[in-house]
Amino acid sequence: MNRFARLLIPLLIILLVLAGCNSTAVEQEASSGGLTQLRLPMGYIPDPQYAPLYVAVDKGYFAEEGLALEFDYSFETDGMALVGANEVPFALVGGDQVILARAQDLPVVYILEWFQKYPIAIVSRQAAGIETPQDLIGRSVGLPGFFGTSYVGYVGLLSANNMTEDQVEAKDIGFTQIENLLSDQVDAVVVFANNEPIQLENMGEAINNLQVADYIDLVHNGVVTNEETIANNPQLVEGFTRAFLRGLKDTIANPDEAYEISKKYVEGLDNSRRDVLDSSIEFWRADTLGLTDGQSWKRTEDLLIEMGLLDHPVADLEKAYTNDFVLKVQP
Amino acid sequence: MKNIKRFLDAQPTWLTVLASLIVLLIAWQLLVILGDYPAFILPGPADVWRQFQIVLADGRLVRHSLITISEIIPGLLIGLFIAVPLGYMLAKSPLAERLLSPYLIASQAIPVIAIAPLLTIWISSTYWSRVTVAVLVVFFPILINSITGIRSVPPEMYELMASLHATRGQVFSKMELPAAMPMLLTGLKVGATLAVIGTLVGEFVQPRSEGLGYLLVTARYQFKTDLVFVVLIALGAIALSLYGLVSLLERRLLRWQLRDGKSASALQREKVVVISQGSSESIKYVEKEI
Numbered sequence: 001m002n003r004f005a006r007l008l009i010p011l012l013i014i015l016l017v018l019a020g021c022n023s024t025a026v027e028q029e030a031s032s033g034g035l036t037q038l039r040l041p042m043g044y045i046p047d048p049q050y051a052p053l054y055v056a057v058d059k060g061y062f063a064e065e066g067l068a069l070e071f072d073y074s075f076e077t078d079g080m081a082l083v084g085a086n087e088v089p090f091a092l093v094g095g096d097q098v099i100l101a102r103a104q105d106l107p108v109v110y111i112l113e114w115f116q117k118y119p120i121a122i123v124s125r126q127a128a129g130i131e132t133p134q135d136l137i138g139r140s141v142g143l144p145g146f147f148g149t150s151y152v153g154y155v156g157l158l159s160a161n162n163m164t165e166d167q168v169e170a171k172d173i174g175f176t177q178i179e180n181l182l183s184d185q186v187d188a189v190v191v192f193a194n195n196e197p198i199q200l201e202n203m204g205e206a207i208n209n210l211q212v213a214d215y216i217d218l219v220h221n222g223v224v225t226n227e228e229t230i231a232n233n234p235q236l237v238e239g240f241t242r243a244f245l246r247g248l249k250d251t252i253a254n255p256d257e258a259y260e261i262s263k264k265y266v267e268g269l270d271n272s273r274r275d276v277l278d279s280s281i282e283f284w285r286a287d288t289l290g291l292t293d294g295q296s297w298k299r300t301e302d303l304l305i306e307m308g309l310l311d312h313p314v315a316d317l318e319k320a321y322t323n324d325f326v327l328k329v330q331p
Numbered sequence: 332m333k334n335i336k337r338f339l340d341a342q343p344t345w346l347t348v349l350a351s352l353i354v355l356l357i358a359w360q361l362l363v364i365l366g367d368y369p370a371f372i373l374p375g376p377a378d379v380w381r382q383f384q385i386v387l388a389d390g391r392l393v394r395h396s397l398i399t400i401s402e403i404i405p406g407l408l409i410g411l412f413i414a415v416p417l418g419y420m421l422a423k424s425p426l427a428e429r430l431l432s433p434y435l436i437a438s439q440a441i442p443v444i445a446i447a448p449l450l451t452i453w454i455s456s457t458y459w460s461r462v463t464v465a466v467l468v469v470f471f472p473i474l475i476n477s478i479t480g481i482r483s484v485p486p487e488m489y490e491l492m493a494s495l496h497a498t499r500g501q502v503f504s505k506m507e508l509p510a511a512m513p514m515l516l517t518g519l520k521v522g523a524t525l526a527v528i529g530t531l532v533g534e535f536v537q538p539r540s541e542g543l544g545y546l547l548v549t550a551r552y553q554f555k556t557d558l559v560f561v562v563l564i565a566l567g568a569i570a571l572s573l574y575g576l577v578s579l580l581e582r583r584l585l586r587w588q589l590r591d592g593k594s595a596s597a598l599q600r601e602k603v604v605v606i607s608q609g610s611s612e613s614i615k616y617v618e619k620e621i
Binding site: 080081084085097100101103104105106145146147148172173174175176179185309 | 369370371372448451452455457536540545548549552553554555556
């Protein structure tokens with residue numbers, strides 16, 4: 001055995017032992033508290049927009065349901081694929097994604113509509129004079145790309161106003177909307193309505209804000225699970241939904257407290273994103289929290305077909321979502 | 332086992348490549364069947380073939396591939412034209428090496444994906460910012476190979492060229508460049524495959540509605556895993572083609588390299604000894620031999 005191999009083998013053994021210790025620790029943690037450990041794909045970085053979950057964990061709502069949550073801030077599509085493959089029971093995803101996933105035979109089911117309004121907006125500087133969707137005709141609009149939630153919202157707004165994509169000069173600019181807008185590279189940008197407009201206003205910029213939700217009702221972010229979990233473990237789905245809704249209700253009722261709790265979960269969070277939480281709450285409010293509407297699913301599906309992202313309607317669209325759990329556990 | 336090896340060794344290359352491809356496809360299909368994977372997790376070869384035919388027929392595959400190739404080639408060439416002169420300078424000047432190499436080495440610890448979004452802002456053209464990502468990725472391996480290649484020239488060769496009153500230009504073009512060529516081409520081979528990855532990173536981070544990176548992102552968004560595989564195979568084919576082109580170039584430029592199974596440097600050393608012993612040889616003879 002040469003010297004390299006003699007060094008390498010003990011090193012590999014140490015790494016394997018350490019890896020073993022780590023997984024044992026996680027299992028012990030889960031079993032010692034008698035809680036079921038759940039990994040929840042979030043789809044975005046740690047942010048006060050997730051305050052309902054932070055509140056629910058912090059106040060022990062998930063623990064009361066026998067659940068210990070581990071926040072996984074991976075990309076949205078990863079969460080959907082993991083749920084579809086039954087690798088994880090829940091993920092936070094967009095409604096458009098659920099329809100596209102069902103079209104590819106992913107057995108996913110949307111159980112809770114967290115964002116009641118589609119949070120995409122088209123923002124421009126006031127000087128550009130873009131006050132209605134029709135004012136966009138002949139103007140340049142910057143998009144993060146010709147795919148995803150922003151693009152769906154943008155086309156949805158045009159479609160709802162009987163406009164076509166040819167009438168507007170759309171440019172893909174990546175996630176540099178604020179920089180492009182402020183340097184006048186484009187006349188308007190497609191952004192998340194609860195984020196960039198707040199940042200621009202905080203910078204002292206006078207803006208016009210066309211909210212997609214004012215023109216069209218599309219399904220947006222919520223909680224997805226899969227058919228197997230619903231069939232075999234409905235108590236888990238009920239428990240998760242109940243804890244989430246309790247966190248959501250508390251956050252809407254007391255944003256100050258929710259923001260303070262968020263600071264424990266978002267490293268380095270100061271008060272600069274407080275407005276983002278207030279803005280987000282306006283998208284969550286509903287008479288019945290978490291309830292989803294079949295009409296908005298149909299509208300979203302029609303739009304995806306119009307955009308060419310779907311070839312034909314999804315078989316059994318009503319199987320893509322359910323209100324059963326939300327209605328049963330409403331706090 | 333030895334019999335199989337002997338049999339395969341006796342076959343032409345195209346046949347062994349075909350055999351390995353068939354084995355790969357069978358193993359892939361078996362994995363899908365035995366693992367009982369749904370198509371959105373692991374599509375079978377037939378699913379991918381079907382999707383390949385669709386995107387080939389509607390022109391999407393060719394269109395997006397051409398866009399990606401149009402970014403890879405400039406990325407590779409610009410990287411080459413920056414890395415080779417810089418590599419020569421660093422190989423020849425210890426002061427330049429001391430001044431620059433810490434920054435060059437440290438720069439390799441910076442993930443390109445972290446600065447790629449900023450490039451879109453710094454360089455207003457999305458096309459050129461994608462090319463720049465490819466340049467950044469291919470630059471370092473070509474640089475390192477250039478330095479190693481230039482430094483691999485035996486000192487006796489310099490002494491010989493000096494004794495023959497060779498000019499600086501002659502030393503470079505007749506001795507250093509040919510001697511460094513094997514390493515340079517190795518760097519170019521590595522760079523060619525890395526340029527594909529670099530361009531794809533650029534296309535991921537700086538989305539335009541074109542390029543294989545865009546097709547990959549939209550395929551993932553639509554959960555079309557078979558289309559993801561088609562794109563990955565197309566990228567592999569582009570990388571293989573580039574590698575093959577550099578190999579052809581290598582064969583043409585390094586025809587002198589292998590004679591009687593001897594390496595270039597061994598041959599050069601031999602010639603130095605021979606030429607030094609016969610002191611009346613002219614510089615022309617040296618050029619011819621090298």
